[in-house]
Amino acid sequence: MDSKETNAKIVKMNLGASIRLNKFGIALIGGMIFFIVLLYRNSGSPSQSDFDGRAATVSLKRLLSAAIDAAERGGKIVISEEHDKSNVDASTVSPAATFNVEVESTIVDDDSIPAEDIRVWIDPLDATQEYTENLKQYVTTMVCVAVKGYPTLGVIHKPFENLTAWGWAGKGVSPKLHVTKDQGGPKDDIAHIIVSRSHSGDVKDVALKAFGESTVVIPAGGAGYKTLAVIQGEADAYVHVTLIKKWDLCAGNAILNALGGKMTTLKGTPIDYGNREEYKNQGGVLATLYQHDYYLPKLQVLQKS
Incomplete structure (x- = not known):
């Protein structure tokens, strides 16, 4: 069975944004459900009119911080093998943190984006086959935010190497990310x-x-x-x-x-x-x-x- 397809879920939100979650069972998806709560909180305290048509906005800086937290917490779920549990009570999972020291020290300004322009793509376990083969060096948890279809915020976390790489198109990248120097060709x-x-x-x-x-x-x-x-x-x-x-x-x-x-x-x-x-x-x-x-x-x- 192709878990990438059968376990793919779309969670549609009142704010107009949507989250695309991939694979590896409902339990692991449930373990990251706090990310949904994040978008509501990032919009402040929206009034009923927000849900009746007026576009609520989302802080991309706060969303990046939360994406980092989501990826890292997803990695902890993978390491602890909590995905083997059949049920996860989403109400007991706290929302992702919307403040990150590294982001604050690297990114100077912020952008507020209408929630309806945002698509969030979550891969809570990339390299599923390699994970089952104990080739854990290949395993990552990933969160991405696309704005009007353009991949804008990206987080790749290697849970077994304790490495988190992130980037914000047009703004900056994690200072801990090793980036190779320019190559003139192969x-x-x-x-x-x-x-x-x-x-x-x-x-x-x-x-x-x-x-x-x-x-x-x-x-x-x-x-x-x-x-x-x-x-x-x-x-x-x-x-x-x-x-x-x-x-x-x-x-x-x-x-x-x-x-x-x-x-x-x-x-x-x-x-x-x-x-x-x-x-x-x-x-x-x-x-x-x-x-x-x-x-x-x-x-x-x-x-x-």
Whole structure:
């Protein structure tokens, strides 16, 4: 059974925003339900007229702080294996914290956004297969906020390494995030491409055809892990050629946006996160921190052939 599909839930909110939660059972989703409460609280104390049509607004700075708290608390649930419990009483879960010292010290200003323009994508357990295989280095919990479809706030938390990476497009990134220095092209003129372990054969063929027989193909689990590998210089590009869910991509996409990197389909089009019903990305993925225009044309040639 594909838990990514069968356990996908949409929680529609009176404020007009929506939250897209992915996979791994109702208990884990219930454990993160506090995130819903957050949006109401971020809007202050809305009057009835707010629910009758007037758009309530959300502080993106507070929302980022809460997203960090949500991802980290989701990681604690994964580590403690609380997801094995059949029921979680959401009423006992406190709302996410809307103040974060690191955010406050890094981000100077704030933006208030109509709640109806916001889509929140949550992946409480990325690299599910690797988790079951005890390959915990690949496991992440992720939260992303898209504004009018554009991935704006992204949080990737590695619960087994106690690392939290976050970014706000146009504002800044976590000062603790190691970011590789600018590269003029592939390392030593050899492209290092990170790909999914579950589709490594297919993507390896594509990478070798696109970038040459000397290409180094690095199989790894979890879209969040692979995107961070690109950001940290462990790979030049992340390539995916099959269908992938948007909750796997949104957080990494937002962090890349904050760093001036890019994540697109293999045709070079941006990925739109605005429609909560359209949660499948079927156009493949190319993610780079630098030199996107070097890798993209080589992949596009293969798409046309």
